[in-house]
Amino acid sequence: MSTEPREQTTATAAVTTPETGLQRVRRWFAENNSSLIMAVVVLECVIFASMSPAFLSVDNFLNIALQISIYGVLAVGMTLVIITGGIDLSVGSIVALSGILAALLGQHFTGSPWLGLLLGTLVGTAAGGLGGAFAGFMVTRFRVPPFIVTLALMTIARGFSFTISDGVAIGNLPPEFQTLGRQQVGPVPLLVLIMVVVFVAGHLYLNRTKYGRYVLAIGGNAEASRLSGIRTHKMLLSVYLLNGLLAGFAGVALASRLGAGVPNAGLQYELDVIAAVVIGGTSLMGGVGSIIGTLWGTVFIGILNNGLNLANVDPYTQKVALGVVILLAVLLDQWKKHER
């Protein structure tokens, strides 16, 4: 069968028509992943650098990195959950609960503080994992919408944080307990290194392993994925479990940094984290997203908070600015995606 006429006709159909400059810019951004958010972050830096001389310095950037490190760890797990088409509202409460569990263990083992830190980390992380597994189980086994399950879990975990701690911060911890949160490796805080490791691992997981591909596929079309032989329930369960583990670990890290387990720690973290993920281009509808985008989304929010602080904007106005800027960032992302 001759294919010549077909090729000829394709050529006519693909006649390129002149694009306007704006269209070309938009297409370039659409074709180069995360390029738009990177450009926005650069713009953000330029603005803040001009507003305050203290902004552009290595120390300040390390400071920003430390500020976002816990959010970053949470955002990696959240990205995966959102790509499957789900959401996890419980991470902020999990952070508090696991921090309190870790602090209690740290207190209990004052005699052997390293053991206390080790056990605290393990138990805190495991508690987060348990919460995540519970959410995943309810989502897969009983088909409860993730929003509802994790909303319930958010309240439950927060309640436990208060009952276990009697509503007060668990302090008086040995200095060793604060290693995780305050140790420096050279000039770089340990937490920043941990965040980097989590981002790199998350990126490799999502883009290079079959499991990451399955996460994207399930979010794109769950039934097609199941019929392609993907064990969708197991995958979903594992994603919620992983997210819970990361949240548990983040909670321990926060307690270590604060030097105390605080029952209302991590309040509204889930919202900041979801904002970072969405700004990074991950779709709340599922099926689309990237860890690199999330990294930039997290950096974007971190720099915004830092820059506004340095520019002496009062905290309430900062909140207004943050909300407006988040909205603008997402609008820009929509503009990039839409043809018309």
Added chain:
Amino acid sequence: MAIADKISLRMQGITKRFPGVLALQQAWLGLEPGECHALIGENGAGKSTLMRILCGAQQPDEGQILFNGEARSLPTPLEAQRAGISMIHQELNLLPELTVAENIFLGHEITAGPLGWMDRGATRKKTIALLERLGQRISPDAKVKSLSLAQQQMVEIAKSLSIDARILIMDEPSAILTDQELVNLFQLIRQLKQQHYSIVYISHRMAEVFEICDRATVMRDGQTISVHQVAEVDEATLVREMVGRPIESFFQSTKSEPGEKALLVKGLQRRGVLNNISLTLRQGEIVGLTGLVGSGRTELARALFGADPIDDGMMQLAGQAYAPQSPRDAIDAGMALLTEDRKGQGLALHMNVRENISLATLAELCRNGFIRSQAESASANQYVTSLRIKTPSIEQKVRNLSGGNQQKVVLAKWLAADAKVLIFDEPTRGIDVGAKTEIYQLIDSLAQAGKAILLISSELPEVLHTCHRILVMRDGAIQGELQRSEATQEKILALAMGLAVTGLVGNEHSTQQSNGRTETT
């Protein structure tokens, strides 16, 4: 502006550019009152874009639309409605939780009184009158979700009539209809024609064009190629103009000797769905499975594939006991299922060609849990070449491909899985002639390579011409089996509808006939 009873429509010199693509190039269409006008062409030929422009959903870059000789622009869908145009989409646009009456008058509710309360009584009355005009006995108070697809389509048509549309655009109306329902639709179209309504009928099924349409406009690559009186043209001409090249043989089926038993099914039961199904598939055999919509064909396919649980029954695959608990088990045992619903169940539309092709076989492309991207790309590229998938690259998102090419991507996924038994559920639905031919050739070559194939199809000519044996289902059971040599459309339909076969004589549709694509009415 009131809508004239008779509209003579001209679309002239319509050009539409999308970023990087010229979708329409000086396309034209003429429509006379009281005619049913077929708009045909392969997917991507520009039919949909032209119709979206007529509906006011998109604006042409050049060209004009004339109503009874007067140019009129249609900047919005509402403006197009006011000009008397209404489209009945293939994927129906009804709100399932609202009633029939509420759906029909959605957006132009009948109100009464100074506060503009909805007048339920008047709405019901008008709805009943409309439905009666269409010969439908549907309660105006029924929720739309409780209706069959055919009834929902009628509600859509009623909605069009309720806004005084004079031009109805029907996009593949037959895709969701059974044969009997199609007969009813054709009756309605004839009636509408007498009342001077114009109908644009978009379909891939030539038999329908010849049955119901007066004229046919052929489009290809964004251009209008020709317009014909249907009575004065033959199918071969139309197909040649659509494809831009002659198609030598539409169907392809080589006689092959059936080999070993590939799949053996005994007494398969699923309460309320499948009733005591037994069948055998042999290597190298193409077995057709047909029956009316709702007869249990898709359900059988899903049960064989482990996608739905079964209550009872015994299965063997290649001599081994086979009891799949999930699609994963089925795939591991050597089974593949190409689903009927391509977009809903076959593809992840956001993902690209490469990722879709490797989805079922990703584990084999991994080393230490990491995907070997070179191997993955090589495999995808190989299938893009061998199946002639028209795509700029394997990195293209599948939602940007035409229906036929999307279907080839799904096929590639299952070819990569190297299954022993392949179930194809309506593999050629909604795809264009060129791609259809290629899919028939592929199925045939798979059979020659020793695969066992179960081909589920509603299109009887397809079944008659490609299959070696034909199973007919009715009410969840296999009603009968016909050898290719004895099968006719009449016999199949008799089995499918539960009539006595002996009363029918019908050898005029012999299997040697090359293009017997007439729907029995």
